[in-house]
Amino acid sequence: MEPEFNVAEELAKQPHLLEIPGHLLMKGGAQNYIGAVLCxxxxxxxKEAHTPLVREALCKCFDDFKRLGEPHLTWLWREEPRQGQPLSAYGEAKSLREMxxxxxxxDYLSFYYTSGKQSNDASAWLFDIFGMQGWAAKMGDELSALEFSIPLLYQEQxxxxxxxxxxxxxxxxxxxxxxAGHAFNLSVTNRDGNxxxxxxxxxxxxxxxxxxxxLLVNIPEFKPTKIKxxxxxxxxxxxxxxxVGGLEELRAQLPSSHFxxxxxxxxxxxxxxxxxxxGGDA
Incomplete structure (x- = not known):
């Protein structure tokens, strides 16, 4: 009898198997950074990312995330910040609450906390806020997005x-x-190439x-009550x-043995x- 395959053990042996070189499928070939990583x-x-109440809620979400992955965080990227630099080493950046x-x-909320060795590496530890400005929310573009991810080895353990x-x-x-599910995080600074x-x-x-x-928030397809x-x-x-007929109707279609x-x-x-x-294509 073959021994049972231990996912955590194999990932611990070869963590780099989940990383893909940058620009791998682009003309000119791979470049020396991590372009994508499975996580x-x-x-x-x-909604309401422009309000103090929701901004404090985002800080509390980040507090929880830090309890899991703060030792691994290395960089903070921001898009067009009014104060500070677009790139900071994590240890030198101000706290999210302070910013x-x-x-x-x-102000436009754009924060990407990553864990790559190089600042342009894709990383499995990610905490990403995209928050709409107050004026845009009042014009009808109200949706904002929070993304966070962990390595598959951490999930197994x-x-x-x-x-x-x-x-x-x-x-x-x-x-x-x-x-929430499996995804490839892409390099924050090189999305198009990956x-x-x-x-x-x-x-x-x-x-x-x-x-x-x-990039998906506030597109027309998100305006009605649909899902991605x-x-x-x-x-x-x-x-x-x-x-879909309410919670009880949904429960009737999704058995408690599986959901x-x-x-x-x-x-x-x-x-x-x-x-x-x-799943796999096989």
Whole structure:
């Protein structure tokens, strides 16, 4: 009898198997940085990012994330900051609370905390805020996005921590929709050069989450009560629950032997199976 395959053990032996060189499928070939890395990633779409209440909620979400991964964080990227530099070493950056406290409601929220050795490396530890300005929210572009991810080895060794982080973040932000499952994080500074890699892998890995959440918010397809995807964790607010007949109707279609339901205050998070699963094209 063959010994049972131990995922955590194999990942610990060869963690770099989940990393893909930058620009791998672009003309000219691979470059010397990590362009994409397979991870477990959660995404929440929420409103009111310009308000002090929600900004404090984002800080609390980051506090929780830091309890899991702060020793691994190395860089902070920001897009067009009004104060400070676009790139800071994590240990030299001001705290998220301090930076948000110095911003007004019309400042653009863009924070990417990463764990790569090089500043342009894709990394499995990621905490990413894309927050709409107050003036844009008042014009109807109200949705903002929070993304966070962990390495697959960490998930194997600590199977409940990510789930708790997702649920606690949802309860703080009252999002409209969200999801969590396997994804490829791309280099923050070189997305275009690595999207072909993401597309290539997505065609061969059913269930892989693709796309950049910050670019999807407020597109016309998100205006009605629709959802982007279904994954290991799928979050539906009450309006979306009502469209499928309510929670009890949904429970009748999803047996308790395979699905778990968590109330987050503004709707429900549905867990499909005990562990995230990624299919293969075979």
């Amino acid at each position: 477990l990633r959660g995404t929440l779409y929420f 948000l406290g110095a911003m007004d409601e019309d 600590n199977p409940l921590n990510f789930l708790r982080l997702f649920l606690d973040s949802a309860r703080r932000l009252a999002p409209e929709q969200g999801y 999207e072909p890699t993401e597309a290539f892998m997505a065609a061969r890995m059913p269930g892989l989450d693709v796309g950049t959440a910050g 995807t279904v994954s290991w964790l799928t979050l539906l607010d009450q309006a979306r629950l009502d469209l 778990a339901f968590y109330d987050y205050g503004n709707g429900v998070v549905i867990q499909a199976g005990a562990y995230p699963y990624l």
